[in-house]
Amino acid sequence: MAGALSVSTQPTKTHLSSTQALVDTPEIQHDLSTSNIQGACKEFAAILGPENVSTERTDLITHSGSDYQSYAWTEESAILSQVILYPETTKQVSELMKVCFRRRLPVTPYSGGTSIEGQYIPHLQGVCIDFGRMNNIVELNKYDLDCVVQPGIGWMDLNDELAAHGLFFPPDPGPGAMIGGMVLSLTVVLADGTIIKTRQRARKSSAGYDLTRTFVGSEGTLGLVTEATLKLAVKPPCEAVAVCTFPTLRDAALAVREVLSNGIPVAAVEILDEVQMKSINDSALTRLKWKEEPTLFFKFTGSDDLMVDHLAKQVGNITKQNRSTAYTSASDETERNELWSARKNALWSMLAMRKSPTDKVWTTDVAVPLSRLPDIIEFAKADIEKSGLLGSIVGHVGDGNFHTLLLFPEEKRHIAEGIVRRMIDKAIEMKGTATGEHGVGLVKKDYLEKELGKEAVDAMRSMKNAFDPLCILNCDKVIRMKAA
Amino acid sequence: MAGALSVSTQPTKTHLSSTQALVDTPEIQHDLSTSNIQGACKEFAAILGPENVSTERTDLITHSGSDYQSYAWTEESAILSQVILYPETTKQVSELMKVCFRRRLPVTPYSGGTSIEGQYIPHLQGVCIDFGRMNNIVELNKYDLDCVVQPGIGWMDLNDELAAHGLFFPPDPGPGAMIGGMVLSLTVVLADGTIIKTRQRARKSSAGYDLTRTFVGSEGTLGLVTEATLKLAVKPPCEAVAVCTFPTLRDAALAVREVLSNGIPVAAVEILDEVQMKSINDSALTRLKWKEEPTLFFKFTGSDDLMVDHLAKQVGNITKQNRSTAYTSASDETERNELWSARKNALWSMLAMRKSPTDKVWTTDVAVPLSRLPDIIEFAKADIEKSGLLGSIVGHVGDGNFHTLLLFPEEKRHIAEGIVRRMIDKAIEMKGTATGEHGVGLVKKDYLEKELGKEAVDAMRSMKNAFDPLCILNCDKVIRMKAA
Secondary structure, eight states, X not given: XXXXXXXXXXXXXXXXXXXXXXXXXXOOOOOOOHXXXXXXXXXXXXXXXXXXXXXXXXXXXXXXXXXXXXXXXXXXXXXXXXXXXXXXSHHHHHHHHHHHHHXXXXXXXXXXXXXXXXXXXXXXXXXEEEOTTOOOEEEEEGGGTEEEEOTTOOHHHHHHHHHTTTEEOXXXXXXXXXXXXXXXXXXXXXXXXXXXXXXXSOSOOOSXXXXXXXXXXXXXXSXXXXXXXXXXXXXXXXXXXXXXXOSSHHHHHHHHHHHHHTXXXXXXXXXXXXXXXXXXXXXXXXXXXXXXXXXXXXXXXXXXXXXXXXXXXXXXXXXXXXXXXXXXXXXXXHHHHHHHHHHHTHHHHHHTTOSSTTOEEEEEEEEOOGGGHHHHHHHHHHHHHHHTOEEEEEEEGGGTEEEEEEEEOGGGHHHHHHHHHHHHHHHHXXXXXXXXXXXXXXXXXXXXXXXXXXXXXXXXXXXXHHHOTTOOBSTTSSSOOSOO | OOHHHHHHHOOOOSSOOSSOOGGXXXXXXXXXXXXXXXXXHHHHHHHHOGGGEEOOHHHHHHTSOOSSSSSOOOTTTOOOOSEEEOOOSHHHHHHHHHHHHHHTOOEEEESSSOOOSSTXXXXXXXXXXXXXXXOOEEEEEGGGTEEEEOTTOOHHHHHHHHHTTTEEOOOOSSTTOOTGGGEEEEEEEOTTSOEEEOOOSOSOOOSSSOHHHHHTTSTTSSOEEEEEEEEOEEOOSEEEEEXXXXXSHHHHHHHHHHHHHTTOOOSEEXXXXXXXXXXXXXXXXXXXXXXXXXXXXXXXXXXXXXXXXXXXHHHHHHHHTTTOSEEEEEOSHHHHHHHHHHXXXXXXXXXXXXXXXXXXXXXXXXXXXXXXXXXHHHHHHHHHHHHTOEEEEEEEGGGTEEEEEEEEOGGGHHHHHHHHHHHHHHHHHTTOBSOSSSOOTTTSGGGHHHHHOHHHHHHHHXXXXXXXXXXXXXXXXXXXXXXX
């Protein structure tokens, strides 16, 4: 390779270090010229067949955003990709990426379209890769308690399939359960088209760096996941649900602390505030009528009814000593589904409360150390009340993580923004995080330095640059790669 | 920076890609000249005080290896570091690394000296940083269920301290428990001295890349951990232990499968083979006499005795239907410690079986998908019997992970090597891993490509190069950085 060419094609840091500061990051050079895109489309069609390459305007628009996210979006103002691609295999994704890498085309991955922090907004245009046709269970290893799936598979579809084998994929809102922790291995296509598998299927490994965890939660900025091997769990034979109300959220949180510090194993514990409970009543999405008070929902699992009933009873005693105003539990399937229905319908009941169909929804989430959860929830509630917006709170108490759902007409977006900003600042001040589950996307990237410090973000940028030296994968999301 | 200088000080890949092949890796240039080391020692003394900088030969030797590892080592043939450093703070470690980075001195971190795959062997000489004086609990957040510790703290010391608060740090051999998963956040000093904190203390976060997991298990090759925030658990109020024997290891493994597929929560389940049980009897390290048969050790935890006794009974019924030859359980503390003592003394009892004090011990571990555990254990046992060496097996059945302990005189090292090699090859063939817990170090690095493929290892090398561009941190361990 000639020296001159090598300089122009190879952006490098200007000095040697373990991290990469934004100011040392070379300028990103994408090529969005019409001739480059047209040339690429011919290559894409040769790889996928022309029927899997779309430049239809309606298609471009449905892949450009939605009302159900924090990133301001309208159909009229949307930034659009130039082309949407529908691959069916890892090999095809790899071939597509080779084209994009050679042509310096930015790529936005798209899967369920449910991310809410701007993860799939094509803000730099270019190519959108839609994984909707990669939605199969590739392999089910019943006695190894794992399965291999493609990225487009629906979570509920997967569990329907698994139920026939007495198994389930358990990321539920239980204390400590996290999707990331349930992923054993990933097949990933890197920016230059290289295909890697992060691990084999053993449930434990210390063989080299944890590439699996490197890609989990990287939101498509380090590579494109084309297959995932998931840890499964045996469906617990028995389950019980309990619902318990309290005069205040703080009382509820203290009761949970007491339950956990007694070493009682709880499969899930969720908190809904009185605004949320009222909206469930008002929307009439459940058959039962609920007390409009801060409410805890517990789930207990076990190998027989004796055990789950015993757990439910123990928790009933503890909550009673912690100022609960009512406690109902059930282990019968119909009854417990009825009890759990309020939790399940929380989001939908709030959506039903929109005053106008054009009203927006902003759901954000933060997490704090366990002991600070009551403080930050009280802080957020007071802020919401003062704002005049309708906002509810749903929390995963065992994790110190909670979601705020805010409803607002577009002209009041700045008010919602203010609530979210203050909530995040407060969470960070409490040694918490700007996001427990939703991720960073475009919306939260400027909080990262505040939360983790410049050096940690510079270290992340160093990883980003190592895997994606041309910055074509979901570029400038999660980690800022060009000055604002 | 002048062009010529920039070329000579900045090793870069010769072409743009997401991964870094070994052939594209620039030659490593360390400076081990006497003048460079002497100059560095002056700087180290200024940072730490001269009393914390050692060049004593006995000190150099104790930091160069031990008999209790797979890497062939003798005091006489040992490769030595030039200097051992004893920092007490993160800031000092950072200052030391700045010196090493500027002077291109290779660094080997040393903590407990318990790693067994050559992790702390100073095979390229240079500087050894001993974390023995960084052994404090920095912060205990009882109601957040976390604590911040320095890297030199002993695991048992920590749990002694935590017990006073009804807490413990739970990586035990239970199904799915892993040290990595219990780490919330790390403070890390990078190769150039940059200090980063990977996360704040919330128990869940999606804020950027999972830097915590990037450094966990990287064996000091990506950065030096100077503080760790650990997730703690409430000490379960009640516990029971059960010991159960079987005619064959396969029967035992099938019984465990049956227990797990009944959704019975088991805090730990360990398997010891008949060789191991015999060595426990012969070494007389426990008061009880044991049946010399494949044996399962179960641990059950819960909020009250009723629950743990119930679990022990359920498991007793299942194992009886699965050809167990005896089943004993206990929830009383003295009795259950007595039952668990065999598990606890497994390693020591094998060491006691050495025929000569110069005999070596090779403990290796592999992991396979759950269903293949009986197959690989049978394979390994047959191989050990054929070899004539004394070797036992201890397995974490819930993880598909097990350890083989081999005793041999130095002249039979090649026989032990052969057993380990065939066991690893078989594990990889079964979609398992060359190491479940022990790590890679110097000993297992050439298995990585076989297990993960060249591309995945090249991706790891890309990460290594991003964080440690001069390859001074535990250089050429885990990931090969120069041709063999």
